[in-house]
Amino acid sequence: MKFDTTPSYVATDDLKVAVNAAVALERPLLVKGEPGTGKTELARQVAASLGLPLIEWHVKSTTRAQQGLYEYDAVSRLRDSQLGDARVHELANYIRRGKLWQAFAAQGRVVLLIDEIDKADIEFPNDLLQELDRMEFHVYETGETVRARQRPVVIITSNNEKELPEAFLRRCFFHYIRFPDPDVLAAIVRLHYPGIKEALLAAALTRFFEIRETPGLKKKPSTSEALDWLKLLLAEDLSPEDLRREGKHALPRLYGALLKNEQDVQLFERLAFMARGQR
Structure with a gap:
């Protein structure tokens, strides 16, 4: 499983080496570079080159790490209980899967894009350390542990708007996309x-x-x-x-x-x- 230039994307030699090294190490690939240099598109082309499905998580300033795992809709459950809906007896009906859960639960290997991670709060990367390292997390409401069936290829982009924590950087393979000559x-x-x-x-x-x-x-x-x-x-x-x-x-x-x-x-x-x- 090797990434290479695709019919719609020119990948430099150092970029190909970085992607393939991250895949071999089973580490997230952290990609930085000027806006508009193709960081987000890289994840799409890696998925196309490797023949894998792509799951995209576009981070905003209000995004919390928990949203990538799951969200528990307590308001809907309370409303359903007041209406006497039988669904309230099953907590799983009110759990919304996040992008990480979708990647972990996929039948085969996928490419997971975490786009513009530096837009979120400074604690956001730290809050994902264990999940990206161990490839599992716990759902407290239901008591289950979600484990990745196959480790996804994780590509994380950053525009350098914020410094990322050292503990997070240690767990990534880093590549800076230089402006093309x-x-x-x-x-x-x-x-x-x-x-x-x-x-x-x-x-x-x-x-x-x-x-x-x-x-x-x-x-x-x-x-x-x-x-x-x-x-x-x-x-x-x-x-x-x-x-x-x-x-x-x-x-x-x-x-x-x-x-x-x-x-x-x-x-x-x-x-x-x-x-x-x-x-």
Whole structure:
């Protein structure tokens, strides 16, 4: 069972090594990287490459670790008891399985994505230590212990919004997805837009990396934003010359796909003004 590049995802050699090492060690794979570098998509592609079902748990600021195990609906049980419903005699009727329980109870091995774990409270990762380590947990309301039939492949993503606890990090295999270099990004673009002309691709990527490397930029455009921008360039049927005529510091064509705040737009407007004054 080895992860490799799929028809819709370009995986670098170090990423493939990291995924396969985590699978071999039976450790969660903790993936960090800039937003938009394909961390969430990685879990989907690992599932596709390994031929396994995918269970996705998208973490929010209000998410509690307990929700990944199960939730007991005491309110519904109280209401049913007042209505004389026979279901109240069976506690299991009021237990809602969380994503971890679903992964543990699956008939075969699955890929479990815990997406953006750093959005939750700082105690969230610690609250999952034992469950991810032992692959079991206890349901106090019913007295049963839920054990994983087969250890899932666990992929955890983080955008580095919060530092994760050391005890949690010790239990993970870590990989940082670096921003792709021009050659890798070109391969990603060709995968999504196979008919793109090489001259346009070269001009667009040159312009894109000029923008990313502009000093003072508050938010650098990501891989997903590069793909959006290329899609618009193709839709508008722009030529390589159209991109080259802009000049290094001018606002790029269709800049709304790349620049996502007013400070960065104003930065390029100032740079363009200064460039005109030097002519």
